[in-house]
Amino acid sequence: MTKKQVQAFVYQLASFAVLFIAARYAIDEYTNLTGIWIPLTAFVIGTLVAPKFQAVKTKDGEKLYMKWLFIKGFKEIGS
Numbered sequence: 001m002t003k004k005q006v007q008a009f010v011y012q013l014a015s016f017a018v019l020f021i022a023a024r025y026a027i028d029e030y031t032n033l034t035g036i037w038i039p040l041t042a043f044v045i046g047t048l049v050a051p052k053f054q055a056v057k058t059k060d061g062e063k064l065y066m067k068w069l070f071i072k073g074f075k076e077i078g079s
Contacts, residue, residue, distance in 0.1 A: 004055035004062045011053045011066075011077075020046035053077070 001009075024042035027033055033041060051068035064077040 002055060002062060004064050008053040008055045008064055011064075012050070015053075016046050016050040019050050023049075
């Protein structure tokens with residue numbers, strides 16, 4: 001794996017983890033769900049809402065791109 005691919009993986013994991021923990025806390029506090037349904041619902045929310053990162057090889061070298069539900073198109077990360 002290249003440096004940009006590792007960077008994309010770490011960003012993906014970190015963004016999912018933050019959203020998963022936030023969703024789990026919110027679901028636990030504000031809903032009547034119990035048991036396995038709390039982490040399962042948080043997992044689905046985290047998967048759908050977390051931005052997707054990918055390293056792409058271009059003619060200018062390898063670049064890191066992000067696609068997110070709340071922005072249109074792809075956004076280049078870094079330089």
